[in-house]
Amino acid sequence: MTSLPAPAKKKLGLVIDLDICVGCHACAVACKAWNDGGDFGPLADDDPYGAEPHGVWFNRVHSYEVQPPAPGPRLDLLHLEDTAAPAPQMVHFPRSCLHCETPDCVTVCPTGASYKRAEDGIVLVDQDKCIGCQLCAWACPYGAREIALPHPKTTTSDTDRKDAKRGTMQKCTLCVDRIYNETLDARDRQPACVLACPTHARMFGDLGDPDSDVSKVVAERGGFALMPEFGYQPVNRYLPPRPRRDGSSTAATPPAPATETLDANQLPPLLRWLDKALSR
Amino acid sequence: MRPALSVIFFTVLSGAGYGLWCWLGVALAAGVYPSAGVGVLAPLVFGFVLVTAGLLASTSHLGRPERAWRALSQWRSSWLSREGIASLAAYLPMLAVAWLAWRGSTGGGLRVAGALLAACALATLLCTANIYRSLKTIAAWRARQVLPLYFVFAWLSGGLWLWAWLALAPHAAIGEAFPLTLLALAVIAAITKFDYWRGIDAQPANSAGHATGLETLGQVRAFEGPVTEPSYLTHEMAFVLARRHGGRLRRIALGLFAVLPVLAIVVAVTTGQAAWMAPIAAIAALAGLFIERWLFFAQARHAVAAFFPAPQG
Amino acid sequence: MPHAQLELNRPTGDEVKTTTCYMCACRCGIRVHLKHGQVRYIDGNPAHPINRGVICAKGASGMMQHYSPARLSKPLLRVGERGERKFREIEWDETLALATKWLSDIRARNPDELAFFTGRDQSQALTGWWAQQFGTINYAAHGGFCSVNMAAAGMYTFGGSFWEFGEPDWDRTKYLMLWGVAEDHDSNPIKLGLGKLKARGAKIVAINPVRTGYASIADEWVPVNPGTDGLLAGALIHELLLGDRVDFEYLVRYSNAHHLVIRAPGAADDGLIARDADGKPLCAVRSASNRHSGAAQSAEPGIHDADHGKPDSGSLLRNVRNDEQKSSDFALTDATQPDIAPLIAGEYTLPDGRKAVPAFQLVAERFLADDYAPDHVAETCGVDAATIRRLAAELAHVAFDAAIELPIAWTDTHGRHHDSMRGRPVSMHAMRGIAAHANGFHTCRTIHLLQILLGAIDTPGSYRYHPPYPKPAPPGNKPAKSRRPDGSLTGNPLGYPQSPDDLLVDAEGKPRRIDHAFSWEFPLAAHGLLQAVIRNAVDANPTHIDTLFLFMANMGWNSAMDTTATRKLLCAKDAGGRYKIPHIIYADAYDSETVAFADLVLPDTTYLERYDCISLLDRPISGCDHAADAIRQPVVAPDRDVRPFQDVLLDLGARLKLPNMADPDGQPVYKSYADYMVRHERAPGVGMLSGWRGADGTQAGKGAPNPDQLQRYIEHGCFFETKVPEAGAYYRMANRDYLAWAQAMGFVANTEPVTLQLYCEVLQRFRLAAQGHGAVQPPEAERARVERYFDPVPLWYSEIELPAPLAGRAARSAERAAPVGGDPRENPPHLPSGHLPPQAGEGNDSYPLSAITQRPMFMYHAWGSQNRWLRQIAARNVLYVHPHTLAAHKLASGDWAWLTSPRGRLRVEVRAHAATAPGTVWTWNAIGKRRGAWKLGARAPEFVDGFLLNHLIGERARDARYGNGDPVTGQAAWFDLKVRLEHDPEPRVPGHRFEPVDA
Numbered sequence A: 001m002t003s004l005p006a007p008a009k010k011k012l013g014l015v016i017d018l019d020i021c022v023g024c025h026a027c028a029v030a031c032k033a034w035n036d037g038g039d040f041g042p043l044a045d046d047d048p049y050g051a052e053p054h055g056v057w058f059n060r061v062h063s064y065e066v067q068p069p070a071p072g073p074r075l076d077l078l079h080l081e082d083t084a085a086p087a088p089q090m091v092h093f094p095r096s097c098l099h100c101e102t103p104d105c106v107t108v109c110p111t112g113a114s115y116k117r118a119e120d121g122i123v124l125v126d127q128d129k130c131i132g133c134q135l136c137a138w139a140c141p142y143g144a145r146e147i148a149l150p151h152p153k154t155t156t157s158d159t160d161r162k163d164a165k166r167g168t169m170q171k172c173t174l175c176v177d178r179i180y181n182e183t184l185d186a187r188d189r190q191p192a193c194v195l196a197c198p199t200h201a202r203m204f205g206d207l208g209d210p211d212s213d214v215s216k217v218v219a220e221r222g223g224f225a226l227m228p229e230f231g232y233q234p235v236n237r238y239l240p241p242r243p244r245r246d247g248s249s250t251a252a253t254p255p256a257p258a259t260e261t262l263d264a265n266q267l268p269p270l271l272r273w274l275d276k277a278l279s280r
Numbered sequence B: 001m002r003p004a005l006s007v008i009f010f011t012v013l014s015g016a017g018y019g020l021w022c023w024l025g026v027a028l029a030a031g032v033y034p035s036a037g038v039g040v041l042a043p044l045v046f047g048f049v050l051v052t053a054g055l056l057a058s059t060s061h062l063g064r065p066e067r068a069w070r071a072l073s074q075w076r077s078s079w080l081s082r083e084g085i086a087s088l089a090a091y092l093p094m095l096a097v098a099w100l101a102w103r104g105s106t107g108g109g110l111r112v113a114g115a116l117l118a119a120c121a122l123a124t125l126l127c128t129a130n131i132y133r134s135l136k137t138i139a140a141w142r143a144r145q146v147l148p149l150y151f152v153f154a155w156l157s158g159g160l161w162l163w164a165w166l167a168l169a170p171h172a173a174i175g176e177a178f179p180l181t182l183l184a185l186a187v188i189a190a191i192t193k194f195d196y197w198r199g200i201d202a203q204p205a206n207s208a209g210h211a212t213g214l215e216t217l218g219q220v221r222a223f224e225g226p227v228t229e230p231s232y233l234t235h236e237m238a239f240v241l242a243r244r245h246g247g248r249l250r251r252i253a254l255g256l257f258a259v260l261p262v263l264a265i266v267v268a269v270t271t272g273q274a275a276w277m278a279p280i281a282a283i284a285a286l287a288g289l290f291i292e293r294w295l296f297f298a299q300a301r302h303a304v305a306a307f308f309p310a311p312q313g
Numbered sequence C: 001m002p003h004a005q006l007e008l009n010r011p012t013g014d015e016v017k018t019t020t021c022y023m024c025a026c027r028c029g030i031r032v033h034l035k036h037g038q039v040r041y042i043d044g045n046p047a048h049p050i051n052r053g054v055i056c057a058k059g060a061s062g063m064m065q066h067y068s069p070a071r072l073s074k075p076l077l078r079v080g081e082r083g084e085r086k087f088r089e090i091e092w093d094e095t096l097a098l099a100t101k102w103l104s105d106i107r108a109r110n111p112d113e114l115a116f117f118t119g120r121d122q123s124q125a126l127t128g129w130w131a132q133q134f135g136t137i138n139y140a141a142h143g144g145f146c147s148v149n150m151a152a153a154g155m156y157t158f159g160g161s162f163w164e165f166g167e168p169d170w171d172r173t174k175y176l177m178l179w180g181v182a183e184d185h186d187s188n189p190i191k192l193g194l195g196k197l198k199a200r201g202a203k204i205v206a207i208n209p210v211r212t213g214y215a216s217i218a219d220e221w222v223p224v225n226p227g228t229d230g231l232l233a234g235a236l237i238h239e240l241l242l243g244d245r246v247d248f249e250y251l252v253r254y255s256n257a258h259h260l261v262i263r264a265p266g267a268a269d270d271g272l273i274a275r276d277a278d279g280k281p282l283c284a285v286r287s288a289s290n291r292h293s294g295a296a297q298s299a300e301p302g303i304h305d306a307d308h309g310k311p312d313s314g315s316l317l318r319n320v321r322n323d324e325q326k327s328s329d330f331a332l333t334d335a336t337q338p339d340i341a342p343l344i345a346g347e348y349t350l351p352d353g354r355k356a357v358p359a360f361q362l363v364a365e366r367f368l369a370d371d372y373a374p375d376h377v378a379e380t381c382g383v384d385a386a387t388i389r390r391l392a393a394e395l396a397h398v399a400f401d402a403a404i405e406l407p408i409a410w411t412d413t414h415g416r417h418h419d420s421m422r423g424r425p426v427s428m429h430a431m432r433g434i435a436a437h438a439n440g441f442h443t444c445r446t447i448h449l450l451q452i453l454l455g456a457i458d459t460p461g462s463y464r465y466h467p468p469y470p471k472p473a474p475p476g477n478k479p480a481k482s483r484r485p486d487g488s489l490t491g492n493p494l495g496y497p498q499s500p501d502d503l504l505v506d507a508e509g510k511p512r513r514i515d516h517a518f519s520w521e522f523p524l525a526a527h528g529l530l531q532a533v534i535r536n537a538v539d540a541n542p543t544h545i546d547t548l549f550l551f552m553a554n555m556g557w558n559s560a561m562d563t564t565a566t567r568k569l570l571c572a573k574d575a576g577g578r579y580k581i582p583h584i585i586y587a588d589a590y591d592s593e594t595v596a597f598a599d600l601v602l603p604d605t606t607y608l609e610r611y612d613c614i615s616l617l618d619r620p621i622s623g624c625d626h627a628a629d630a631i632r633q634p635v636v637a638p639d640r641d642v643r644p645f646q647d648v649l650l651d652l653g654a655r656l657k658l659p660n661m662a663d664p665d666g667q668p669v670y671k672s673y674a675d676y677m678v679r680h681e682r683a684p685g686v687g688m689l690s691g692w693r694g695a696d697g698t699q700a701g702k703g704a705p706n707p708d709q710l711q712r713y714i715e716h717g718c719f720f721e722t723k724v725p726e727a728g729a730y731y732r733m734a735n736r737d738y739l740a741w742a743q744a745m746g747f748v749a750n751t752e753p754v755t756l757q758l759y760c761e762v763l764q765r766f767r768l769a770a771q772g773h774g775a776v777q778p779p780e781a782e783r784a785r786v787e788r789y790f791d792p793v794p795l796w797y798s799e800i801e802l803p804a805p806l807a808g809r810a811a812r813s814a815e816r817a818a819p820v821g822g823d824p825r826e827n828p829p830h831l832p833s834g835h836l837p838p839q840a841g842e843g844n845d846s847y848p849l850s851a852i853t854q855r856p857m858f859m860y861h862a863w864g865s866q867n868r869w870l871r872q873i874a875a876r877n878v879l880y881v882h883p884h885t886l887a888a889h890k891l892a893s894g895d896w897a898w899l900t901s902p903r904g905r906l907r908v909e910v911r912a913h914a915a916t917a918p919g920t921v922w923t924w925n926a927i928g929k930r931r932g933a934w935k936l937g938a939r940a941p942e943f944v945d946g947f948l949l950n951h952l953i954g955e956r957a958r959d960a961r962y963g964n965g966d967p968v969t970g971q972a973a974w975f976d977l978k979v980r981l982e983h984d985p986e987p988r989v990p991g992h993r994f995e996p997v998d999a
């Protein structure tokens, strides 16, 4: 049913810490691996060993240059003559479905294949109903939906281990087949991307519960939602990079020892050390 | 947005078909249609061909066309679903009109059927336009001109075909009101489209800083995308059209769907050469709309494109 | 699947098996989920000490490596010419018979005619042992071109190293400096650690010409010019010394700072440490009375306040100034004793009347010189002096003002008890950005000195050793030089020379090894020099090589310097039309670029199809608080006619009747590698694996072989870990609790403390030889070089490849550089000063930019491109250039341009990257591939658009007698590459190509 369920209390989602994401793509690949072989797969690849390799991924990692504003007037990436300009920052940015509360990707779907679960807010695509019209992908501003269409470059020498299921829309499932899975250890009942992330930049939890760990870290760190103007009310949150403590902020800079050594400098240092009373 | 041929075919061809059915249905309903029998049947069937060809084309845009019937279920929320229902619904009055016209009927039944045909055609056009108009992610399609243009273009191209039929049909005598109405439509279409283009050109593009929420930190530039080769998203939604090309194509489209039909109508009206001019105008308009529709996609920027590095070169 | 009725409780597969990842050298624990006998999914093993459940992109996509279409499936015998990729599939019997024939002929004639070189080999404990049994000195793995600078500098300085031989104290450090690290071997532990640091709010400083990856999340990015880190680290030392911000107590306790260095220019022992009759180093202490009174009270700084009676410093100073010391003011004594009050400055008279100074003074003299003053180094390093001063102040502030104290009681090697452990929460980590330069050894040593001066080696919050380290600095194993009667070498072919006597040189001082390791060219080439083998073998320099036996080293492509030339050399023939290297045997699992050059290809299994041993005898996977080792087990059976290389090697050994591989009846001693892993003993009770030893499996470290050992490993997730005793947590170089444990584990021979080598006496021994002392001396031509670079105190020099410019091209580029009328990009802005690499000599003018590579986190060298998932992330590489530098070259992001070095020119796509030092250009390493390899399609972007920078990297140094590497260790100087960028007339036409200079 493409009509949205009444807002539920439980809002499962991810929190991604842009302060510590190093852009390693582990989450993206672990996601692909988990889902490719599972109920929501395969995540087909086209021309996997050829000239135009591409395929379906539920999670992708971008990287951005950020030029923080300088006190001076001239400020753009192409003209860094101003030495006062702070050092450019790099921010890595994983992007997957945000499991929005009121997303159009669900309501535009003509078949009811795209739906939002009432019980936990996870947005899914029913692979048996989807006709592959792609309207939901057009409706998503976050680029969370992908589809494998019949592709001319798919060669027969392609060692696809499975008959790739194609033509239906696919997306992040929030690992619904892991998080409730009683055949897994409790510790493993988390999304594959969260478990994989080597810096622990990804967290999973109930953002509808203000007392959950994820809600707390969002509150503490000023976690934000992407492009709120669409009104989709994403559940996932991004934690902004913390201010970088390079030399430009004086607060973190300890006093230079120069003052305290002024006196000692009267003596040639080598002679000064003759005076050291050391014990071994 | 990537201009998908299937969707362009669909919106242009079935747009013309529904436009034609609108005129035909309204004329029948109002009892002003200047012909009967085959004179009704022929344009009706031509409309059927346009509509059906378009609809069939549209299914080739589907990943799973064999499941297309499922699209009828979500009329409560989905304009695409509504469009599917309306488009299928239009076949019922179409069949009624056909049956009645075949039987040579000119009575109230035909009037009612005609009215229903026009209504269904209008509804379908409304749904189609709304499919695009409702996508918040594509600012160009949110423009206020989008909805009226879908109607105007349908009426213009469908009307030109009806005019062509009537002009070619030996027995039907039509006045100048219809072609002049079409002329007015062409002018309105040109102005509205021009206005649309100016509007979307002025729209600010979504920026990487805004998309990522990092704009508060400074100026943001996409360094590396998630993949080095084109992917579904970049292929589908980060399509960019060289500016130079765009301007030329706009002029050609305008020439074909507005200037040429206007000239043809003027010539037809002043010289009575409708039989020559009308088909030229209809074909030109259809060709122009193909280009217009191509641009409608190619020049629409999807919000998601902002995440990706600007295409090189 | 009907998603309307979701099946949420489906098992992840039919079966889950644990093993160890192989997709890089990090060696994480993984769980392989199998379904219908196929690999369904791989994730991290939460119990595993290395990765604690996390997994990287390479590891998570291991299944696609396992199912790669490029897997080899049968032994291959070359039928065409080398390089043509024409092979005949043959059976294993024929393969092994052929290999046995070639090798037994060699062994009978001269075992050194076998050059056995392995690449990123994780079984060096086996391959090195095998080479030893075969009896060839010509064995090494890839360390020589990888980071031997790092390994050697660490081993000779503090008996440990960066790499995975130690790590920052992630839970306590407050300040981390990352020197030239993009990814490193210890990749998941580093990422886990960085995550912890961020959560705790520790400051991270990345010193790197490029800001990506780890540097992205660093608080501060210091865009140093490539190759100048030694100068920067030296300037930091300069500042610390000036400010007296040095941990002197730590120095005299754990380093040789106070050891007296003989000052007797011209003497055979000049620069050596003065020793007493027992060979104990001497130091000067305050006069005898002072010494006793002072020493009794000074157990541990910070616990008891040292309150020595202040000596009359005025008189001391006067004495030194007058260069005449009264014997009552100081005494000479055994520097290794506890409870003495050593002096670290001044000049003292030895009993024989000669002068000596404490090592610290020599270090201080070097770094206090103006050469290392921040203002002096700023321009060369591209880091302004104020920043250098601030960084030094921050280091000192954290080390001294924010020191930590842990309530861990411990006993030092002198038996003194301490109630707590003082910590200097400053840590450093460095990798190839430091190592892959021709000044890397000394640069790395400078960084270690910085750590030692801050008291920041193996203290709470600082760098910490991983067991089995620390070892003596340097470790005692030396390269074997001779053979036993059974033909085997007397020891491992690799090791750590301690004096010229340990070199492998002939009577004339010429190299004995094919790679010239342990020769006067590269005396401390502790890991051998894989990059030099092919050229020297072709030149028969110094000996004829009959068979080049390679294992997982892609020498035909990304492992080679000057790839085009190397590929030609592999095909070189003599006048008689015979290949100059008569036989090449190559063991690879995949259809790599190098396979094309082999005469005989041994197809290996994938990592999921074999037993493997991650042994403590090899590179460790231990953490700070535990020693660990691991195994790989076959989780799926091979579906091709392939065999594990290690099995094949043991089989070959038995066929060759090598000692310890065939019994007197000629029967194989070991059935398989698995059998070897369990039964082989290096020394009594010391085997490949340390867990579950002893007949009943109850012993750790040492113990008799246990036939059930592998079963135990498998039951325990394929790894074993033993905890370091808590009292042995830090100060391991002098921690009795730790050393006793380490000895019991078989890691160290005795519990002697490890003295940190502020001053490296070993280097001086080589320098003395160069000055004409000792039995083994360098040939005349080598003397000056050895004398210069074997400085016992670290120094910085700029060793940049500066060959003659390309005459023709230079002229052409000059034409191009002429302004083009009406070009909007005319008169580009100049590069900001202070951001240019050192401008010395004409060469730099021709090649003003530094070109470097970085590891992408999701690719492992060459292997990743056959992985259908990973190659979707990057199937091409581009050259990243600072926007300003692009503009200065009239280039726009996305243009194609020529990248030119003395080796030739590469057509590459350039892209803007603001977080790159303006004088540096860079690309992702080894994305570019050779057409025809890895079973990639004919138009794969990896070779149509992507490029391999190695084509531009010279294999020879500026002085063409030497390889392009560090003069101490031979480490390949990959990152000394200097280039220039040139406009291409068709900047918008895509497509890469290489034009070698002699084509």
Ligand SMILES: Nc1nc2c(c(=O)[nH]1)N[C@H]1C(S)=C(S)[C@@H](COP(=O)(O)OP(=O)(O)OC[C@H]3O[C@@H](n4cnc5c(=O)[nH]c(N)nc54)[C@H](O)[C@@H]3O)O[C@H]1N2
Binding pocket: C024, C025, C120, C146, C147, C179, C180, C181, C182, C183, C184, C185, C186, C187, C207, C208, C209, C210, C224, C225, C226, C227, C228, C229, C431, C432, C433, C434, C437, C852, C853, C854, C855, C856, C857, C858, C859, C860, C861, C975
């Ligand atoms: N994902 C992945 N992991 C790997 C590998 C892989 O291929 N892929 N390879 C493994 C191997 S074999 C190795 S040896 C290690 C290497 O591990 P790293 O040393 O981390 O590898 P590189 O990418 O060579 O990183 C060198 C870094 O030094 C910087 N750099 C270059 N020149 C200088 C300089 O002069 N000064 C400073 N300060 N920085 C400089 C570069 O910008 C780069 O960031 O990684 C291992 N881990």
Ligand SMILES: Nc1nc2c(c(=O)[nH]1)N[C@H]1C(S)=C(S)[C@@H](COP(=O)(O)OP(=O)(O)OC[C@H]3O[C@@H](n4cnc5c(=O)[nH]c(N)nc54)[C@H](O)[C@@H]3O)O[C@H]1N2
Binding pocket: C119, C120, C142, C145, C146, C147, C432, C551, C552, C553, C554, C555, C558, C559, C560, C587, C588, C589, C590, C591, C592, C593, C594, C604, C605, C606, C607, C645, C853, C854, C860, C861, C862, C863, C925, C949, C950, C974
């Ligand atoms: N420009 C530039 N060049 C560099 C570097 C750089 O930073 N910049 N780094 C250098 C360094 S540090 C290194 S370590 C080298 C690494 O470069 P290589 O050692 O050449 O790279 P690898 O990709 O590790 O490939 C080694 C071979 O092992 C094979 N292999 C993979 N798995 C198996 C297996 O299970 N069994 C067997 N038998 N073979 C297998 C692969 O197919 C491949 O042919 O590159 C060096 N080259």
Ligand code: SF4
Binding pocket: A096, A097, A098, A099, A100, A103, A104, A105, A106, A123, A139, A140, A141, A142, A143, A144, A145, A171, A232, A234
């Ligand atoms: S991120 Fe996109 S696909 Fe996911 S719920 Fe929101 S709109 Fe839908």
Ligand code: SF4
Binding pocket: A108, A109, A110, A111, A112, A113, A114, A125, A129, A130, A131, A132, A133, A134, A135, A136, A137, A168, A169
């Ligand atoms: S592609 Fe599938 S899920 Fe998306 S709107 Fe169409 S039918 Fe619904």
Ligand code: SF4
Binding pocket: A030, A031, A032, A034, A035, A058, A059, A096, A097, A171, A172, A173, A174, A175, A191, A192, A193, A194
């Ligand atoms: S939650 Fe699961 S499906 Fe979603 S991105 Fe993470 S791994 Fe992929």
Ligand code: SF4
Binding pocket: A016, A020, A021, A022, A023, A024, A025, A026, A027, A028, A061, A092, A094, A196, A197, A198, A199, A200, A201, A202
């Ligand atoms: S795995 Fe973690 S660190 Fe790596 S890209 Fe994903 S979120 Fe970032």
Ligand code: SF4
Binding pocket: C021, C022, C023, C024, C025, C026, C027, C028, C051, C054, C055, C056, C057, C058, C059, C060, C187, C188
């Ligand atoms: S870091 Fe290396 S060993 Fe660990 S999972 Fe990744 S590839 Fe495997």
Ligand SMILES: [Mo]
Binding pocket: C142, C145, C146, C147
């Ligand atoms: Mo390496």
